[in-house]
Amino acid sequence: MKPEEMDKPLNGKTSSVRRPARERLLAAAEELFYQDGVQSVGIDRVIERAGVAKASLYGNFNGKDDLVRAYLDARFEARRAAIETKLALHEAPRDKMLAVFDAMTEPLAKPNYRGCAFLRATAEMPADATGREVCRDARRWTRELLSGLAKEAGASNPDVLAKQLVLLYDGAAASAQMDRDPAAAAEARAAAVLLIDAACAKRVESRA
Amino acid sequence: MKPEEMDKPLNGKTSSVRRPARERLLAAAEELFYQDGVQSVGIDRVIERAGVAKASLYGNFNGKDDLVRAYLDARFEARRAAIETKLALHEAPRDKMLAVFDAMTEPLAKPNYRGCAFLRATAEMPADATGREVCRDARRWTRELLSGLAKEAGASNPDVLAKQLVLLYDGAAASAQMDRDPAAAAEARAAAVLLIDAACAKRVESRA
């Protein structure tokens, strides 16, 4: 009932150059919202962590909903960047599909991993919350990325393969969250190899 | 911000035989907690829906946490019963593994499906909440069930196969929740067929 551990300010007045209030707020929100949940964390805790006045929050954001949305946007951008970095390492579409799973092994292994931010946020927020659009967008982006790659790879049914890979992706996040099992990433990747090869082998066979 | 639709009592004084307060409370809790989330639903809404006095709640349960735990216990029991019903229809371990996925197609298709109750509850509740044990138990039960079946089926690595199937299971729940896509169950099942056959074919090959 008391998850408010030590929320000491990120940087005090001692720092010669202080980042603007908006940045500090967003940084604090990302940390606290992800760690303890959007609902559990009140704005008082966020502003204390950011070392910011309450008025500065409502000057930079339209309210808590807006701050939550900004937090989710930032998560989305970070995930996209991480995946695209891994994508750039490979050329073949098959390897690129697997790179999506490579991008999740590192986060899942962190001790403070708490699951997919979008799954958690959707579970917490009411159905009409603003932030749900971001969650949907993030999922659509991943699915369409995989779908395009599956088409390039010559999968017999690219959309189905993409959705199946998303199942593994979400499942790995859920397992790591619930069972504290970082191996889920590797197992998801191994399963993805099977699904991808099966979907593409059929195509080759039908051509032959 | 206002998800409190029409929470009319389940049965009024008109009903000649009234179910005891405890049952009505649990029924109302199951509906509201699952539909709108454990955190969002206050006890006032539960007792109104159940047509029960507040004192009756605290006479039958130790508080909200206890009611939440009872709700999760009921969900676990229901899932277990549903899965075991499907299991009884088959004999071969391979078919029994797939039966676990069969048990989820019907719930996922319901319009008011809101995802896996345990995933949602874990995402919502603080880390030290009582109900998390139930969530862990439910996951462990599923994993061990699949693991035992995988062993019977002669999988080369039963534990890995079981965990991979759980990935698909959780992923299907997540996809149905987030994307409103009931087809996720069928796609998960199809992927499970591939994983199972691959894991058991190896065993056969190594024997040959």
Added chain:
DNA sequence: ACTTTACCAGACAGGTCTGTATGGTAGCAA
């Protein structure tokens, strides 16, 4: 007739949350 049990209805206290309003401070530019 009396008591016990189970229950409903509502008031209330103590806490938390969001969002607003007030007042004070430091830096910078004209």
Added chain:
DNA sequence: TTGCTACCATACAGACCTGTCTGGTAAAGT
């Protein structure tokens, strides 16, 4: 100096939540 901007600190209103308490009702047992 004067004025402007960005900001911190805090108090406060209104709403909501949990949990306790009091009082009234009706049926069943003794």
